[in-house]
Amino acid sequence: MTGYILKRLLSAIPVILGITVIVFIIMSLIPGDPATAILGSYATPENVEKLNRDLGLDRSPIEQYFIWLGNMLQGDFGRSYSLNRPVLDEVLERFGATLILAGTALVLCSLLGVAAGVVSAARQYGLADKAITFVVLIGISIPSFFLGMMMILVFAVNLRWLPVSGMYAIYGGGDLPDLIRHLIMPATALAVVATGVIARLSRSAMLEVLRQDFIRTARAKGVTENRVIWAHALKAAMVSIIPVIGVQAGFVLSGAVYIETVFQWPGVGRMLVTAILTRDILLVQGGVVVVAACYVLFNLAVDVAQSVLDPRVKT
Amino acid sequence: MSLFAITRRGIGALAGAAALSLSLGMPAAAQTPPGVLIVGQIAEPKSLDPHAVTAVNDFRILMNVYDGLVRYRDGTLEVEPALASDWEISEDGTEYTFTLREGITFHDGASFDAEAVKFNFDRMLNEDHPYHDTGPFPLAFFFSAIEETEVVDDMTVKFTLNEPYAPFLSNLAYPTGLMVSPAAVMEHGADFGRNPSGTGPFTFAEWRSNEAVVVERNPDYWDGAPELEAVVFRPITDANTRTAEMLAGGIDLMVEVPPNALSEFQSESYEVYEQAGPHVWFLILNAKEGPFADKRVRQAANYAVNKEAIVNDVLEGTAEVAAGPTPPAFAWAYNEDLEPYPHDPDRARELIAEAGAEGAELTFYVTEGGSGMLDPVPMATAIQADLEAVGFDVVIETYEWNTFLGEVNPGLEGKADMAEMAWMTNDPDTLPFLALRTAAWPDQGGFNSGYYSNPQVDELLEQARVATDQDERARLYKEMQTIVQDDAPWVFVANWKQNAVTAANVERFSLQPSFFLLLKDVVKN
Numbered sequence: 001m002t003g004y005i006l007k008r009l010l011s012a013i014p015v016i017l018g019i020t021v022i023v024f025i026i027m028s029l030i031p032g033d034p035a036t037a038i039l040g041s042y043a044t045p046e047n048v049e050k051l052n053r054d055l056g057l058d059r060s061p062i063e064q065y066f067i068w069l070g071n072m073l074q075g076d077f078g079r080s081y082s083l084n085r086p087v088l089d090e091v092l093e094r095f096g097a098t099l100i101l102a103g104t105a106l107v108l109c110s111l112l113g114v115a116a117g118v119v120s121a122a123r124q125y126g127l128a129d130k131a132i133t134f135v136v137l138i139g140i141s142i143p144s145f146f147l148g149m150m151m152i153l154v155f156a157v158n159l160r161w162l163p164v165s166g167m168y169a170i171y172g173g174g175d176l177p178d179l180i181r182h183l184i185m186p187a188t189a190l191a192v193v194a195t196g197v198i199a200r201l202s203r204s205a206m207l208e209v210l211r212q213d214f215i216r217t218a219r220a221k222g223v224t225e226n227r228v229i230w231a232h233a234l235k236a237a238m239v240s241i242i243p244v245i246g247v248q249a250g251f252v253l254s255g256a257v258y259i260e261t262v263f264q265w266p267g268v269g270r271m272l273v274t275a276i277l278t279r280d281i282l283l284v285q286g287g288v289v290v291v292a293a294c295y296v297l298f299n300l301a302v303d304v305a306q307s308v309l310d311p312r313v314k315t
Numbered sequence: 316m317s318l319f320a321i322t323r324r325g326i327g328a329l330a331g332a333a334a335l336s337l338s339l340g341m342p343a344a345a346q347t348p349p350g351v352l353i354v355g356q357i358a359e360p361k362s363l364d365p366h367a368v369t370a371v372n373d374f375r376i377l378m379n380v381y382d383g384l385v386r387y388r389d390g391t392l393e394v395e396p397a398l399a400s401d402w403e404i405s406e407d408g409t410e411y412t413f414t415l416r417e418g419i420t421f422h423d424g425a426s427f428d429a430e431a432v433k434f435n436f437d438r439m440l441n442e443d444h445p446y447h448d449t450g451p452f453p454l455a456f457f458f459s460a461i462e463e464t465e466v467v468d469d470m471t472v473k474f475t476l477n478e479p480y481a482p483f484l485s486n487l488a489y490p491t492g493l494m495v496s497p498a499a500v501m502e503h504g505a506d507f508g509r510n511p512s513g514t515g516p517f518t519f520a521e522w523r524s525n526e527a528v529v530v531e532r533n534p535d536y537w538d539g540a541p542e543l544e545a546v547v548f549r550p551i552t553d554a555n556t557r558t559a560e561m562l563a564g565g566i567d568l569m570v571e572v573p574p575n576a577l578s579e580f581q582s583e584s585y586e587v588y589e590q591a592g593p594h595v596w597f598l599i600l601n602a603k604e605g606p607f608a609d610k611r612v613r614q615a616a617n618y619a620v621n622k623e624a625i626v627n628d629v630l631e632g633t634a635e636v637a638a639g640p641t642p643p644a645f646a647w648a649y650n651e652d653l654e655p656y657p658h659d660p661d662r663a664r665e666l667i668a669e670a671g672a673e674g675a676e677l678t679f680y681v682t683e684g685g686s687g688m689l690d691p692v693p694m695a696t697a698i699q700a701d702l703e704a705v706g707f708d709v710v711i712e713t714y715e716w717n718t719f720l721g722e723v724n725p726g727l728e729g730k731a732d733m734a735e736m737a738w739m740t741n742d743p744d745t746l747p748f749l750a751l752r753t754a755a756w757p758d759q760g761g762f763n764s765g766y767y768s769n770p771q772v773d774e775l776l777e778q779a780r781v782a783t784d785q786d787e788r789a790r791l792y793k794e795m796q797t798i799v800q801d802d803a804p805w806v807f808v809a810n811w812k813q814n815a816v817t818a819a820n821v822e823r824f825s826l827q828p829s830f831f832l833l834l835k836d837v838v839k840n
Contacts, residue, residue, distance in 0.1 A: 032717030044760045054451035084362040157562045164560045264551050266525030
């Protein structure tokens with residue numbers, strides 16, 4: 001198993017490098033440059049040229065890429081033009097916030113999705129199944145940013161139960177209850193669609209498993225129904241549910257871009273959008289490397305979990 | 316009965332969640348702390364080094380932490396003394412000698428003197444200055460006329476310009492002219508922007524990335540200490556979220572209220588402020604080729620566009636109709652006699668018929684957003700409909716802002732007949748000098764992307780730039796506006812009114828025509 005994990009980690013390196021090359025090419029191809037973005041109305045060719053020189057952008061793109069690569073391999077991700085601070089500081093700080101948000105959302109959608117799917121399957125065509133299927137359909141259909149805005153309107157503006165935006169209170173906050181208060185709405189809004197997807201797939205996975213012989217055997221042995229469903233059947237169904245959660249993790253991460261904007265969550269998604277608009281290529285690269293690495297690692301974790309659950313999956 | 320069990324459990328969970336959110340939620344409804352003003356900004360600042368930034372959003376913080384040698388008088392764009400108590404301009408307009416105010420110290424304790432002034436300008440302008448590498452300084456060209464900054468004595472500093480340059484004083488009042496502490500620059504180097512030190516009414520306290528910049532009262536401020544204990548600037552990029560924060564009581568003051576949200580604040584709990592600024596929104600017309608090479612067709616476009624409808628319906632009253640190239644906010648230089656082109660489609664059709672341009676096909680460059688561009692897509696759609704009503708065939712091409720600038724700034728020739736554009740400036744010289752002179756065509760490094768050329772206008776602008784007498788400058792600018800309005804190189808559309816909303820307990824606040832946010836006198840009850 002260790003050998004497998006090591007091999008997978010090594011194979012991730014060319015993937016991430018490839019991504020940095022693609023990002024670099026795209027960023028070089030789109031019109032506009034950081035100097036124009038910084039100068040705005042004052043972007044005369046003369047001013048742009050001088051600023052590009054000061055920013056070290058007067059070199060050829062290939063040269064720039066290899067300088068960046070060399071520095072990156074030594075742990076130096078450069079300095080962001082638009083924020084005037086080291087890229088790594090910004091990215092790590094932001095990524096922490098995204099992990100809290102996306103991680104919570106992922107836990108929420110996994111637990112709720114699987115639970116809803118299991119309950120649905122256990123009572124197929126029953127009232128609970130119909131209710132859950134209905135709610136899930138609504139959840140999948142609502143765009144998360146719209147849901148986010150509606151939640152703000154209801155729970156923050158009208159009821160004043162929860163803060164509108166941000167990660168901590170500006171004054172007197174900073175502790176865990178404060179964080180949770182700020183996390184409830186964005187994490188829920190982010191989790192809703194994935195919950196729906198996971199619920200539907202869990203339901204069909206469970207239905208599949210519940211039809212199999214070993215379930216009948218278990219019931220025949222007199223195992224309680226709860227135990228049959230939650231222990232025997234769910235364990236077998238998890239083999240097909242876990243990869244779905246893996247895929248949803250990617251959607252949750254990308255969905256965080258909208259949710260972070262709506263809730264002013266200081267995460268990496270919103271940072272990337274701003275960085276692209278200001279053509280801040282070093283910040284884009286830094287952010288993409290970290291997000292890609294995280295995604296690769298999470299997929300590895302999913303595959304490992306799957307091979308543990310299902311001995312048929314060879315590592 | 317297990318269905319019931321599930322439901323009962325579900326209800327229990329729901330009740331638990333509601334209780335949790337209630338218990339956690341209570342403090343959220345609390346008001347903002349007394350004496351502390353929380354400001355909803357539109358973005359995270361880039362840096363708190365006034366020489367390194369270009370955005371109004373950053374200026375809003377900086378103007379409260381730093382002072383310049385001069386500043387704009389309250390409610391105007393006219394210059395008055397600040398850190399300099401007095402100044403003299405030499406006869407030929409190339410030497411400016413400033414007497415500095417005594418007894419002022421930077422927040423870090425260092426004293427403010429002529430050496431500090433020299434350090435500020437040398438850092439920006441001399442590439443071999445030891446701290447030039449703490450930049451880049453994108454707007455340093457505001458001071459490119461300075462040949463030398465000289466310390467005459469401790470409290471006197473003299474600037475020698477390489478040619479007379481009338482906008483010099485108003486450039487000094489711009490944030491690029493704010494004075495930073497040399498000691499703090501030496502201590503923090505390139506990180507000065509996160510450890511700022513000035514002489515302003517508020518001292519920098521902390522910057523929590525992506526959350527808030529906090530500044531605190533400077534009890535020793537030379538022009539009277541502020542009333543507020545502290546100001547917190549919160550970046551809230553999404554306008555709807557900013558509005559929601561204001562409605563929920565999370566912030567005390569919000570800038571750049573979206574037009575469609577203004578109605579939310581028509582109550583006793585809020586105060587809405589509006590102030591026209593040095594902003595003009597216009598369409599650049601390609602005067603070099605195609606139908607707009609004919610002045611009559613350019614005038615026809617001005618008659619055809621229903622500007623009233625745009626400012627009232629599309630922009631919901633957050634702008635005023637523009638009459639010419641100079642915004643009225645430059646009161647001293649604005650030609651009051653100019654009347655905006657009326658909305659007169661019949662007159663437009665006549666002019667088009669005279670010029671034989673019926674049914675001309677026009678390519679129209681539109682941006683999705685961008686600094687000062689207001690609501691560019693709906694505005695473009697309204698303009699397109701107006702122009703089609705008088706017989707043009709208008710094709711819109713939409714670009715993201717930086718791509719758009721990359722297309723428009725090099726000139727419209729061979730690509731488009733018209734393009735949206737907006738400028739905010741600090742001196743009536745800047746925009747016409749950079750965008751209307753013959754010597755400002757794109758191939759010569761200017762922004763005259765529509766290739767307008769009138770020798771008379773060129774001459775007037777050159778003269779105004781070297782005249783140091785303000786009345787004389789005003790006369791020249793007024794004459795220029797009359798000619799440019801008639802030549803119609805642009806369709807003059809709108810002057811933006813900046814807006815802000817405060818909670819009712821915030822008093823003595825006003826918006827400035829400079830679009831700066833000055834909070835020294837604000838009181839929060």
